[in-house]
């Protein structure tokens with residue numbers, strides 16, 4: 001009898017999505033869905049170490065909404081074992097595998113040239129095979145003809161800048177003039193390029209974050225211990241390929257890794273407002289102070305981002321310093337010394353973990369009616 005029960009257990013299939021809880025999650029922001037996307041991933045169809053279906057499986061397990069497999073067009077180190085004559089093959093395998101799962105797989109490729117111009121990802125391609133041309137201008141023009149969204153990868157590598165600065169060569173100026181660059185990586189793997197933030201704002205480019213993973217995401221980011229991969233948060237009207245493309249073309253993106261958020265002020269502010277919630281604000285009496293003037297405010301962080309909030313108001317706090325840390329998916333009570341009883345309160349904070357320009361942080365104002 002026991003043997004039969006075991007046998008039956010082995011026969012019950014377990015879906016990937018059902019077997020794992022969603023790991024990363026963000027609430028909607030300003031009417032947009034906040035989609036978590038990794039737009040830069042490698043497989044054995046270039047210099048990665050895994051099969052494309054495993055990339056989709058990792059994405060589902062980590063709670064990603066969108067993945068883009070971007071194997072190098074030109075660099076094919078596994079060619080002897082995997083000849084890869086059809087450069088769309090990796091995408092097709094991944095797309096078929098993803099069919100019954102809530103994850104979008106978008107067709108992409110990485111154009112791989114020495115600097116300048118360096119490496120570029122092309123997304124929403126129709127046919128990756130047509131990108132096998134000598135002249136990088138011709139390759140990017142062809143991608144553009146196919147309606148691709150094009151972004152500049154790890155812009156200070158390959159090159160001499162190890163300090164996060166980004167050098168714009170004449171070739172890049174020309175590509176920008178032709179409208180062939182729509183985004184730029186400000187986060188690639190564990191690297192942050194502040195020079196790319198400045199360029200994104202100057203030339204109206206989408207700020208992108210990606211893993212550029214070649215091995216397992218678990219190896220690089222310890223997902224099983226609560227880590228996550230660097231990603232792009234896309235503010236899209238719907239969770240569809242059309243909406244994702246529209247959002248990228250309209251630059252509605254925020255690059256994200258751990259506590260770092262980098263994006264345009266408008267969208268970063270929308271995101272912060274949707275994430276940090278005020279659960280209550282009331283005065284609490286105490287044995288010693290009677291109807292005291294210490295206001296207790298409960299804040300909740302509804303996201304996977306750790307927030308670092310620096311109080312820039314004239315109020316001070318009773319039980320904490322001026323800088324308040326709100327870990328992911330937690331709530332925290334602030335005890336604000338208002339000195340007199342108020343009916344409502346406004347406390348501005350600098351959000352130190354978010355950047356809206358080089359060394360520039362957005363302000364979030366805690367506004368509460370007191371009950």
Ligand SMILES: [Zn+2]
Pocket residue numbers: 110119153154
């Ligand atoms: Zn690259």
Ligand SMILES: [Zn+2]
Pocket residue numbers: 040042110212
């Ligand atoms: Zn890459």
